Amino acid sequence: MRRRMLDVIGTVIPYDFYAFVLTDPQTTVGTSPLAEVPDLDDLPRVIRLKYLTRPGRWTTLDASGCTTLLAATGGDLGRSDQWEGALRQHGVTDVLVAVLRDRHGTWGFLDLWRRTGVFASAEVAAVASALPRLTAAVRNVVARSFVVGPPAAAPKAATAYGPGVLLLGDDLTPVAGTRQLRDWLTTLLPTAGDAGPVPASALNVAAQLLAVEAGVDDHPPSGRVALAPGTWLTVRADRLTEPLSGASIAVGYELTSPADRLDLFARAHAMSPRESDVVVAVATGLDTRGAARRLGITELTVQDHLKSVFARTGAASRADLLARALGS
Template identity: 30%
Template sequence: MAAQQAMEGLRELAGAGLTAEKVFRRADELLRTLLEYDAVCWHSADPATGLVTSVLSDDLSLTEFETAVHLEVWADDVATFPAIRRSGVRAETLSRVTGGRPADSVRFREMIAPAGFGDELRAVFDAHGGMWGCAAFMRAADRGPFLAQQRELADLAARHLGNALRACHVPPVGADGRRETEPGGGPEDEGPAVVVLGPANRPLALSGPAEELLDRLADPSRTSLGVPTAFAVAAEQARRAARGLAVPQSKIRVQDSEGRWYVLHGSPLKGGSEGEVTVVAAPATPADAMPLYLSAYGLTAREQEVALLLVRGCDTRDVSRLLAMKPYTVQDHLKSVFAKAGVASRRELVARIMLGGGTA
């Protein structure tokens, strides 16, 4: 009964109009007793790549968070967030994936065990083709490993949390049809922000509107980095790419506290000391942001294809031909798209997607 009530509570979060931080805090209230964990790190993520972009933890001291970021990007480890996502499940434990030998994990040896924990349960929060967040739950060593039913419960909870976090990224629209958080001018007037990071991902220099942007992208929890997690991850991705190693993508998308999307791109600093990286953060272009808004509105993959063709100027006949659909099937998809995006016409849909929530 308690598990059923918790799942219902998580399901309701998708319609509660909460921020990601509030979703995480409410999820903690609902899940801590059921999963029996002693500490948790909650993370937002770039929905396109699944790369972590923020951290929230009231249980852990994040005084060595640069080590956690480095391990997350560089370590060839088990039960990583990307590995869990690829596996087809939403939750996994170190004890299960290592066959009862969690010390096979480098992050267990270097961070989890020294902190006094004996097992880790990780979950990824996917919804509508995007990974909107993830979490790592830790249990004290003297309490034994997570149970199979707790992993299964976390898997179910992750589905609801994916939908709740997706809903967080839908820009609010005011009574006048404009985005409630949109100040005069808009992000396109800002220009790029540039941050130079040292080997430990602490800032060495700032230029452009960087200082103000860093405040808006700040993590809910204070870390040892001195910059938001997204900047540190972008820097580590750049260092990997410079070594000729595979990276999910060279850019990371992150949403600020006002609902605007930014694209972060890191590159090694030419002429600088070893390990120094420049991270450039620029307002997302419509091409960068459109797929994110379409996912945030909860559109299916097919509905997103229809919506993108409309943005490109296609009419029903064009969409029918390009997607090999009957015209009435296209119309059915359009009705669903309009309902989910809260618009009544193609013109409104195009304007809302292009303006990031506003209407013409």
Template identity: 30%
Template sequence: MARRRRATLEWSRRQVAGLAADGLPWSDFAAASREVINHMIPHDAAVLSLVDPVSGILTDTFRTGLDDSLDELFIRLELTHPDPITMTTLTGRRDGVGILADHVPGGPHSTPRVRELLAPHFDLEHEMRSVVRSGGSMVAACGLYRAPHRPGFTVDEAASLSALEDVLAAGVRRSAAAAAGVAGARSGVDEAEASVLVLDADGRASGITTTAQAYLEQLGGGEGGALPAPVRMVAEASRLRQAGHAVSPFVRARTRTGRWLMLRAAPLSGDPGPSRTVVTVEPASAEHTIDLDLDLYDVTPRERMVVREVVAGAGTTAIAGRLAISAYTVQDHLKSAFRKVGVSSRRELVHVLTHHDARGAAFGPIATVRQEMLRSRT
């Protein structure tokens, strides 16, 4: 049995690594990886999502066996009823995986997430979660679920899911690199116009500017005016903050063309009617995204210190003095960072990390090289 389990795990790792090497868009990579995971760990429902590591908000989600109609309830429970396997908690664990039943003496139904969300709405009871980390930060998360009549998840299954973390992280990085390769295409957004939408008390858009609409389409807004997950999530975070919960109503989300956007939400001041929420959407500055990109490129903490100095305009001698290292060590760190990001000069490095909306236009070949560099690290 142990030999068969090892063979299955090795096969699964090869399959996911191959998918990662293909540089698929996140939704395609997540869907195909879920099929592999299901072969190794059978389940009735699954969620694989990119995550903003600062706010913990899901930004681009693939799911099967359940829908997105209750995302606001999910984030409310996640942020206000913490349990032992919240995503933030799992990020600090070595294996990054948690089986809910192993951490709640009263059984899964003693937790609000099962009692109020999974069981009554989706007929699910057993839950196992994992986080995907890159550069030490959570960049994605996975949730697997089984119906009440099925057996719960096991320690061996948790170990198997944990063993996929590095190849799943490679898939996240390469989907980001692939998107960056086409990010130079014109966005079709008039950035001189304010990007604002107003949500009513039921979470529906009651007003939206044309620029905001264009951004929402880039984030994957659905047919019939369905709002993308980051908008619904950040609006719910704003409502929780108004209720006194210590949550941050902002999120950084990457569009499907590789561009980073910043979303913020706040209550509409002086609104005489039912509570409404204003969401603003704007291109994220390098200040807000450089660490996310360096995480995705798996740049080490020491390399990151050198890169940030370069982005700030410092030369080799100045960097060596500030970091108390030799000029040769500065160059070694830079060469490693160049290789990981897929560039060959400081100018290209700075451009890639600070011009998210133009890297494909000015450095189209670099995006291709970057994908090949990342591919070689599998």
């Protein structure tokens, strides 16, 4: 889907390279990047500086949701650490930055790199006008990730992998990882031959940890990412108390908790706060009467909210709803 979006954008707005990153809607941290950059070996540095750079950061954009790096730096690209430390050497002359967000959260951000000239105001306006449709489409993709597929579609013994850990240096260079991590990443990013998968989700949460430590942003360094239909992982970064063989950051992968699944499920299906409350009540085992008592509403209102939730999610019953929301 993202590639189709990029193809359409490219027909009217020329660009040379891109990064289209899906984010956790609550933490705003990247979890599923799609990128074409000049040098993949330089990706850790590009990601690190993206998170550490205030001008043009997706979390700082105004209501339009779109700007250029040239505009964000007041015409002085040297004010951007990412440009000065990474993009400049690749001949980048401007970056169009857009954020995909709505009242339910931040679903992604898009960077378009240009090597010749700058982005015109009309091009920025064209992307900004398309953002509501792009955001809705991305959110709907996340919602569809909760549909439980046939057994063959699920990763083999995913629940038996156990938590995985990746150790990185402050420059985001991977140092070591557990066997369980290899299982998770190979499922997330299948690769050919003996080449190891690029832990892009790990690089993003680790970069967010650095941003928090530097005072650039205060969102937690974690995110939820779809492993397969019906299966979600939480990726989280933390600082090691003492450096270990060149590593200073630990990134953990584990199955997403029921509470965090319910939160993401409600956001992805654009539920109202009260609809979300009803789903949580049902997920804790309450019947209609119990949910009504907990929420201080009538049983009829609970049933009305559930009808709306069924319509939003495509669930045919409470059991089907919980199977989608909780993966059980």
